[in-house]
Amino acid sequence: MTKTVQSVERAAAVLRLLGGGQGHLGCVEVANSLGLAKGTAHGLLRTLQHVGFVEQDAAGRYLLGPALGELGDVRVDPNVLRSAALNWTDALAARSGAVVRLGVLDAGEVLVATHCFRPGDPARTLDVGTHRPAHACALGKVLLAYSAGAAATVLARPLTSYTRRTCTDRRGLAQALDGVRRTGWAVETEELAMGTAGIAAPVRAPGGLTVAAVGIAGDLDQLCESTRAPRAHLLALVADTARAITRELAAA
């Protein structure tokens, strides 16, 4: 058996103890019950509180926190994401000269949370709140690559074809998602519409969960080289933006 991690075992013991129906417990009680030094117990409780698994009552005693009941729900409120990302998504649009979107997973599709017009674009309407097929756009491929559950759901149903370049083959899509995990970014070339392309990168919550993807979209020859590889300076802008929003979420 692989060596186990002691602090994870201790954290599990703290949660079992607090869930044991003995009411709210103080730090000393937790330490005494588990045979831990008070400092160790305090560190465990503070960390569990930070991730939302434990909370404190008005008297400072500990109990199980609300996040434990929401373990299956890793979604971050799209409106909170948009607000945190606004400065960075605007800057990405200004610097790349391309349309910017930030998307989250919603029932196996990409829900658009942020949309910035391309500079100089006479566009009229924002497509925030609309859905895009996850397997056929760069944002979706990023989100699927880092969400095994959603990827399984999408791979279990027929993959709709939008152009002759849409990946409708399950093995092909699984390989593409492997590629995204390897490189840390996704590209889409004429898979949703002919003549267009997209580049996207993951936005992560503290701890590493991918909660959103941010990317640019535009004409194929604007975004990509003739080899269909993304232009390096645009890829760097997208990756920098994703990292900046990740930092913003960690600071919030």
Add this chain to the structure above:
Amino acid sequence: VQRYVAAVDQGTTSTRCILFDASGRLVSVAQAEHAQHYPRPGWVEHDAEEIWRNVTRVVPEALAQAGAAPAQVAAIGIANQRETTVVWDRATGRPVGHAVVWQDTRTSGLVQTLAGDEGPDRFRDRCGLPLAPYFAGPRLTWLLDHTKGLRARAERGEVLFGTMETWLVWNLTGGPDGGVHVTDVTNASRTMLMGIDSLQWDDTLLDAMGVPRAMLPEIRSSSEVYGEATTVLPGTPIAAALGDQQAALFGQTCFAPGEAKCTYGTGSFLLLNTGTETVRSSHGLLTTVGYKLGDEPAHYALEGSIAVTGSLVQWFRDGLGLISSAPEIETLARTVEDNGGCYIVPAFAGLFAPHWRSEARGVIVGLTSYVTKGHLARAVLEAVAWQTREVVDAMDADSGLRLTSLRVDGGMTADHLLMQTLADVLDVPVVRPMVRETVSLGAAYAAGLAVGYWPDLEGLRRNWHRAGQWLPEMDPERRAQEYDNWSRAVARTLDWVRPGSPEDGD
């Protein structure tokens, strides 16, 4: 070699330096916060020397971030918190005390005395402003009245007065050693000491407020070279200064009469360009200088402030605890289709423009057992929109200029439901620019124009790009119905505080 324009935004809580490139794109940002001093209830002060030190830090930091050499900066432009008042010793450069901040209400008694029998509009014809604790002139009077020996020193020209841009330009150009003592016309238009038509210090106003002319800076345009920096960026021309809201108007490229912007923050400020003629308001709006470029005629603006906007969402979060972060209000509001018949009028400290009823207090009306927290969230966002509509209607009535679109900036523009509601109730497109830092951009634009970095206003307009837009979708009949409901809700806030009660500030 790439050249930039540096904007210094000297704000209420922090001082920032932002570098912009020729396309008007943000290149780097450096920021430093300064302390807020609250020596007594209602008093708010800043240490002007701390703010100056922060300027000397953030400018080099912004350059370092961009990897730019000082010689690459074509000009410096300043945008500043308005109406904040500082007096300093000409020989030593030391302030005689803390700067008195625009939020400070210590002059409320003084402005009532000044108003006398003629009321708060005593000087409105002359300076465009009503007597209120908000403006810089009475603040200077207060300092002259309450600092021992200060008026005599002021008369001898030993101490100087300025708003924050004056203080920064003087220090940048040498301070005690030849510092240039100037104010820009937009900042001067917030003192109550300048004639709004003459654009000069007005003897009647100076006499009424007991301010010696010898301590006043020279009034200059918003866009011209005031002098060269002798420190921080030696040799770089200081080429613009504007009050922050006027800078945002300029940064949003509202250059034509009828163009308007609204900045949505804790409170919100709506400014409408009224062209080269002044418009006197009969609805309690302020007449102010929008900008003045070199020798060209000044462009004026009507200004309406909406006291409770972002702070209403903060109250919803902190006071009611119905959400845990401000952006969640949109999520909550979208759990329902409409307001469920519920209206919130946030007259937390009375009603401001265009009603001006200090005895009013906030109400939530239309409550039934059907109303949920989702409906309340809708009512909060709608309150921000309807308050904007009231100010827009007042501007329309005063100026005869009908708004064709509203340019928005500020943190609340991330709320798409609010932006859509705004377009619906105003019945005009609401447009968000790509560069959110419109205050700094406006200062950079004015500075860049003065030194030829940008050729003309048309060039600046081409730099302006939409990042988002919301079009009106509301049925006109429903809009009229909702406006009527809102107006009836507003009527229910009136006459709440009884005259003579402890809450009665008058």
